[in-house]
Amino acid sequence: MPVEDDASLHEVGPYEDGLQDDGPRHECGIAALYHLPGATSPLCPPQGPGEVSRLLPRMLLDIQNRGQLSTGMTTWAPGRDLLLETYKELGGVSEAFRLSHRGKAEALMARYAGRAAIGHVRYATCGKDDINFAQPFEHRHLQKRKWFAFGFNGQLANYGALREEILSKDEHHVALKSDTEILMHELARQRSSEHLPPGAPQPSLIDVMRGVGKRLDGAYSIALLNAEGEMLVARDPLGMKPVAWGLQDNLFAAASESVALLNLGFEQENIHALGAGEAITIADGPDGHKELKIEQYAPSPRLAHCFFEWVYFANVASSLDDRSVYLARKALGEELASIETLPIDADTVVVPVPDTSKAAADAMAYKLGVPSVEGLMRNRYSGRTFIEGGDARWAKVTSKYTPLREVLEGKKVILVEDSIVRSTTMRALIGRLRDVGRVREIHVRVACPPIVAPCFYGIDMSTVGELFAPPFVSEGQDPESAYAAMAAELGADSLRYLPVESIARAIQKPASDLCRACVTGDYPTAEGQRLYQIALDQVTSGAGETRTYEGAGV
Template identity: 60%
Template sequence: MADLFHECGIAAVYHLPSDTPSPLAPPQGPDQISRLIPRLLLDMQNRGQLAAGMTTYNESRSQLLKTFKEVGGVTEVFHLNQQQLYQRIMEQNRGPAAIGHVRYATCGKDDRNYAQPFERHHIERAKWFSFGFNGQLANYRELRDEILAQPDFHLSRDTDTEILMHLISRERSGDNRPPISELLRRLRAKLDGAYNIVYLSAAGEMFAARDPLGIRPLCYAIEGPLFAAASESVALANLGFSEKNIRSLAPGHAIIIENGRLSIERFAEASRTAHCFFEWIYFANVASVLDDRSVYLVRSRLGEELAAQERLVPDEDTIVVPVPDTAKAAADAMAYQLNVPCLEGLFRNRYVGRTFIEGGNRADKAKMKYTPVPEVLEGKRVILVEDTIVRSTTMQTLVKQLRERGGAKEVHVRVACPPIVAPCYYGIDMSTVDELFAPKFMNGQMRLTDEMEQEMAVVLEADSLRYLPVEAISRSLSMQAGALCQACVDSEYPTAHGQRLYQLTGVSSDGNGVDTSRVFDRPELAARS
């Protein structure tokens, strides 16, 4: 709801050679382990709804790697509601190893050519590979320029995923035969940003790797001969893996399968981690556990933080209303602490596209997407709890709807997040600085004042507005602030190229946003900065 684009989700499965099939494998046998990919992707549909796909490996067919992908949601792409067609797709793409991807575009066009996984054909098995990528390379421009500086080289897509494909190809060109661990070490030396990768080759090699800062989450599980990895733990749990066997992959580590054997290896070291805090407060499925922190419990603690700083004295007409769906846990916890009812005064129409995915008039789409309930709201002092505010278009519409259609007598907006003050260069498609709501009122300051919040409330046509302070994030996660990436709320970027991009695209001396298209030389990337 918060006008933020989701990033992507990745998945991998591998049935290692064994005389004993895994009890989690499909009843058709280990060669049908690829059937697990649509199930994994479906549980991560929250991470991307524009395209989905998978690549399978099967040494018993001439087409050792096969990639099936299309624009659309997982149900549409794999025809999950059409059993005959779905079964045909699964049979044509069966194999004991597979990788999968759900996509939202942080860059590139919305067509099949940008859907992942990306497959690169070659006559040599080890050089014929496919991979899926979750993240964003902050040094995209430099890598692109380096490639295009060679006259015989060409890039056909405007995406950092293709850059990554060229880098992998180059490391395995000619007589180069580096083992996967060495390949990852070489890539690490070139990449700046967030990059979780699942990789599958026609030689039956696989790896699932997490960048050294651990910006994006990556979980895995091993039970008997079956290995699986996914961006979120809920996908593995719903597949049937025991909770005790589901772990977060440590930053800078990779799970590598070569010659039918699995190992976990460290390919990079870092002096710190930089876990994206937005994964817990907004992106991830509420049932997931990321880096040993429950998404649900973190959101509940954020609600407790809201309650602790609340100045409004509740009366018999006061109710708490969450904005569906990601703010519900915070709203429930806040209401419990304040001893007031938490009621669903807004309902979401799940068949209307997300306002931040579709273009056009956001206010009109917000009206279609959320329906206020007068029977709940009439004559009430509403504490409206939201996870975050980016541009404010949707929030302005909601406040107006609560008053006009719902009959609320007061609307007090509470945000379970600090104000967004800077763009993201690591995989979240946020606005440019001049499009963000909060910086217009903060005049370059990083600390909110009561006067600033009241000015914002006036613009939203709310009776009051309160954000959480930045310190509440680390408290709610029980994690040191230095272990998190909070750049969008404190403008402190954890990588050199992230810092450089902010200096180039941040707020200028006159308080206006810089034209980001000049930084990337590509207008379509200005929107993602």
Template identity: 55%
Template sequence: MAELYHECGVAAVAALSTEDGPSVSQAPLVAEHTARLIPRMLLDMQNRGQLAAGMTSYNPHRDALLETYKQLGTVAEAFRLNHRPKFEAIMRGMDGSAAIGHVRYATCGGSERSLAQPFERAHGRKSKWFALAFNGQLTNFKELKQELLAQGDYHLKRDTDTEILMHSISYELQDEGPEIDWQGVFSRLAQRFDGAYNVVLISATGQLVVARDPLGIRPLCVAREGSLFAAASESVPLSNLGFTRIESLAPGHLAVVDGHSVRVSRFAEAPKRAHCFFEWIYFANVASTLDDCSVYLSRARLGKELARLEDVPRDAETIVVPVPDTAKAAADAMAYELNLPSVEGLMRNRYLGRTFIEGTADREAKIRLKYTPLPEVLSGKRVLLVEDSIVRSTTMRALVHEIRRRGGAREIHLRVACPPIIAPCFYGIDMSTREELIAPRYADLPDGGLSEEAQNRLARELGADSLRYLPVDAIARSVGLSSNQLCLACVTGSYPTPAGQRLYEIGMEGSTCHANGSGGIRAYE
């Protein structure tokens, strides 16, 4: 989907002093070169953010014990991966035995280089000099900002929750001695924070800290084999390094790595889980496994759910076509269940940079740049077009038009492997006002959903012959977790945290004002 942007991805790696043998199945690294794994890990998470990339490394033999490098652009652009001498020059300055990294899409703040992560907080004492990277969104950002500014002589350079997180950690460190009690620090933070927050932090003592919020809203995977520890927002970067024993860090837990040991402990009670279901149906790499649930199998089961509901007449001229790329697993499974061909009727230009697309104002022109319908496949066909989600609808409307006009499809039946998105996300996904969403305009059921008649009306607006969403209860069946372990807020309007629910209610009030001509407000603001 071009309408729904990913949040961020974090990575961490550290060499351990151990006699257990090689780090992973590959040849062991020289400890000082461990930090060089970060760009490779970030490249495996490029799907989670293309705005900026960066890293911070620790090297006790440098004057700058912590060194931070970050640039706007993709991982390849930021680290100059296509220019070997320049990449090597960057890495020589970043060599170290431990490092953290980040790929960014902005859910809070703008697109300036200064907002790229990691954020580094310099200090004269090594234990209080640290850098951090953050995945998620603090829903009580405004209250935390006010609290911080009221505590004394604080000044905020950036209007972003990452800076609030950095200063909040600094505040908690002020009474700590040289041996930081990271469990205590994050325990105190958990009492104040509301929202999603996965943190990777590295200090000038060489300690690495990896923490996951008590609800586990965003995924966070960890692995240790031999002399190497690593963590990432998804399992793929770890499996591609050669790790064979990869686990999800339990919600409310942190791992502290100090060069020779890894200590995992609980910093906050986790009475419930609220894993974001969108990670499985859209965000994560299809090869990832998150919280013991396969992304690929989850998407395939979504396709089976679509097949179970299908009632469009099927003949030799009926085909299933996925919208590349995240809908392919669902489309293939749906087609298999219906005994129909799943064909690539849309070709996606995978070498088109985002900057080039964003320089084009016209929506249909963007679609023509990004997707090419194949008339040889589509012409005269009844097309079951499978998409992973519909958020704002502008992309889908233009895509349906192009499939009919350029592709020559006879009928287009849109099938969405997700329930209607009726509420915004305040936990790290870029859909922050209800007015931006298409489904609430057609919602006619008590729970905010769309009846068959409402779905038909929306289909007509999109230019499709029919439209079907999946029901909410299909999500838990497909992911393989019970509904009370998932965050379903964007499809139910029921949020797992108090501040999230409050922001939604503020947004609903803003919608009313907007309808009355008074102008809506962005709930996050």
């Protein structure tokens, strides 16, 4: 993912698709397709295996929740002059692939038809509308094995060090402030034979990932395709970023989320989670035909799955590492109900903040024996907004959510939200519920612990100062007094978060297998911990905050 730093994080990112300002951003999604030799898969499009790329926009639509800023794909067709050809545009999948116009969509699919394809959806934190940041990135070369394209989900915590190393070498230049570009150069360097002993064999794709894996600190999933028709799909050694893959009837598919394969027609039992530090390669086998292999390219000393995938990011229809997103969110709601102390009366209702909070809200309401009502309606057709500034943020929220007075008036509302990052949306919603909904009381319940630390692994919250919770929460402090102060600041009657230990119970993973850095300050990588200390030093020094990459001395 890009590490763009040409605008303040305290401005509204201009590429939002009507989502909550409170919600964490800066996620991406990858997808890959390959029709292997053999009988034509029934899942193949009518045009045949040579045009399996036609299925890719459908997959990207299913992971559109992970990014709406830009989308693109690269296809491989062995009979084409451009063995690899990349198409990418700003905007969502339907917009970029002209899906509402049959003739234009067909022309695109025919032009970029291929037996193999990779795709990407992107969501950035800030910066300008720049197609140069859209993925896949393509690296052309005279030698086919060195001509490749790739898509990347995640963020390199040691981006700065890698960038400085590149720039320190004679006449080297980096065009974009993007860790995706740094990763592209690293992949190219590992694919070349310049750093190998004389006479050593040319590095394979798995060799490339072995070399790359030793150099990266951070979270990443990668889908790569080269001009020889070789494909690689890899997941970071800590398993932070999810990858689902499947093989059915000679059709291979992989994506950031399982729902993309399920809706393609894959049977549930044929969909698997790629292991941490594992890579899938499709390359020529001994018989000269392409074959699929799964290999460990890097050791996995521990797991650190991003818990926010289950809480917020992932499509509720997906399963990540064998745990249903819906069931995890349902369990979070049950956890909220188990710690609820609010007196319940006949006018009490539970209201989810659309849409990712609904499963938790419904489960909480069921456990408490009170109605769960859709008292907030979200306008799904308001389109992208290009506005900045505090007043504009407020205006944007009011255009996205409409309280239903007929449902809410005079009610004691338990407002369930999946997370509070910056608090902009929550403040606006509470005001709207009182002014428009005419509620009697508002009690905010958050299906997540307080976010007290930045993320350096791909989520848009890289400074301490932009976060709502840190000024109220300190070590050893009584949570109840902190929550009371936070509720007063927001304008709510009460506020309660889930304790940290609830996350592991709801996701049904050991706490040691989850990355919970943003709610504990304990980072799973050395570079992440170093950047956190820099972020803390920026606050305590009173020197003002910049994005941590800028203040990291790199």
